[in-house]
Amino acid sequence: MQFKDIVGQRDIINRLTAVVDSGRVSHAQQFVGDERDGSLQLAWAYLQYLCCEHRQHYENGELRADSCGECPNCKKIAQLMHPDLHFIFPNPPNGSTSVSSEDYMKEFRDFMLSTHALGTLNDFNDTLSGDVKTSIIRETDAANIVRVLGMKPYEGGWRMVVVWNADRMNAAAANELLKTLEEPLPQTLIILVDNYDKRLLPTIESRVQTVKMKAESEKWKDVDNPEFAGLLVGWLRMLFKLKMKELSAQVDKMAAMNREQQKLFLQYAMKVMRDCFLNTTAGVECHLGSGDEKFDSQFPKMITTNNIELIQSAFDDAIFAIERNAYAKIVMMELSFRISKALKKR
Numbered sequence: 001m002q003f004k005d006i007v008g009q010r011d012i013i014n015r016l017t018a019v020v021d022s023g024r025v026s027h028a029q030q031f032v033g034d035e036r037d038g039s040l041q042l043a044w045a046y047l048q049y050l051c052c053e054h055r056q057h058y059e060n061g062e063l064r065a066d067s068c069g070e071c072p073n074c075k076k077i078a079q080l081m082h083p084d085l086h087f088i089f090p091n092p093p094n095g096s097t098s099v100s101s102e103d104y105m106k107e108f109r110d111f112m113l114s115t116h117a118l119g120t121l122n123d124f125n126d127t128l129s130g131d132v133k134t135s136i137i138r139e140t141d142a143a144n145i146v147r148v149l150g151m152k153p154y155e156g157g158w159r160m161v162v163v164w165n166a167d168r169m170n171a172a173a174a175n176e177l178l179k180t181l182e183e184p185l186p187q188t189l190i191i192l193v194d195n196y197d198k199r200l201l202p203t204i205e206s207r208v209q210t211v212k213m214k215a216e217s218e219k220w221k222d223v224d225n226p227e228f229a230g231l232l233v234g235w236l237r238m239l240f241k242l243k244m245k246e247l248s249a250q251v252d253k254m255a256a257m258n259r260e261q262q263k264l265f266l267q268y269a270m271k272v273m274r275d276c277f278l279n280t281t282a283g284v285e286c287h288l289g290s291g292d293e294k295f296d297s298q299f300p301k302m303i304t305t306n307n308i309e310l311i312q313s314a315f316d317d318a319i320f321a322i323e324r325n326a327y328a329k330i331v332m333m334e335l336s337f338r339i340s341k342a343l344k345k346r
């Protein structure tokens with residue numbers, strides 16, 4: 001997971017990378033947001049940046065830095081296969097007293113990869129069998145945190161634990177965690193990922209450095225433009241038919257906006273694609289607003305795990321090119337071909 005793949009949150013990301021670069025990483029942090037604000041996604045990209053062997057720094061653009069995405073550490077963290085990165089999350093009882101997150105790690109990994117870490121606890125629970133209403137984080141999990149943080153790191157760098165939905169810790173687990181927070185070991189990092197509306201013990205909150213996500217509505221404040229919906233739907237329809245004359249006319253409309261509007265439109269389109277993807281994978285409602293019910297209900301099915309990354313990177317490249325004053329018509333045309341191709345791979 002790279003920062004460039006996260007929608008919005010640029011100020012927060014730039015602050016985080018500056019702190020990592022300065023070497024003053026706090027050993028206990030909490031990322032707080034509303035559900036689907038992407039706090040788990042941010043934690044993932046953050047740890048990848050922390051471990052990256054070739055961090056990239058940019059002179060211009062919205063991001064000051066990002067992980068390289070290519071080095072062995074980046075690849076292992078992107079695949080959630082890094083031996084020093086551990087996840088703790090609420091898990092249902094399975095009849096054994098020693099049940100812990102480790103027993104559900106395969107399911108959790110699949111869930112993270114398929115939803116790009118944007119799914120909620122309910123979404124995850126839907127993938128599990130067992131009594132999910134009683135999903136909690138138990139003392140077995142807390143003991144595992146102590147154990148893995150106490151081990152010698154395999155890769156010689158950081159030992160990292162992400163606790164997702166830390167408010168679901170039972171009292172014994174919370175007490176155990178508190179002891180770990182009070183006596184941190186060097187080169188260890190715990191990130192608690194939580195919701196605004198669910199609070200942790202004040203004794204725990206006082207020991208973690210908190211990063212607050214920008215709310216979803218806030219994030220899209222600049223992007224919401226009623227004209228964008230019509231423009232986007234008109235363009236998407238052309239991508240199926242690929243009749244050059246009509247597509248070209250549509251692209252002309254997009255290229256006629258000023259640079260700032262073009263960028264906002266592309267960000268808006270990317271958000272809609274992401275919503276469609278979450279609709280397909282997690283059943284989240286999405287509104288295309290085409291005025292055509294059939295299109296609105298059928299289009300989201302086109303965005304799946306097979307093409308979301310292709311789509312995302314096509315938009316990223318287009319935004320990057322627009323920011324660098326590339327010829328808008330060519331950028332939009334190339335984007336059209338790439339999205340059209342990606343849609344066929346669903």
Ligand SMILES: [Zn+2]
Nearest residue numbers: 052068071074
């Ligand atoms: Zn890297």
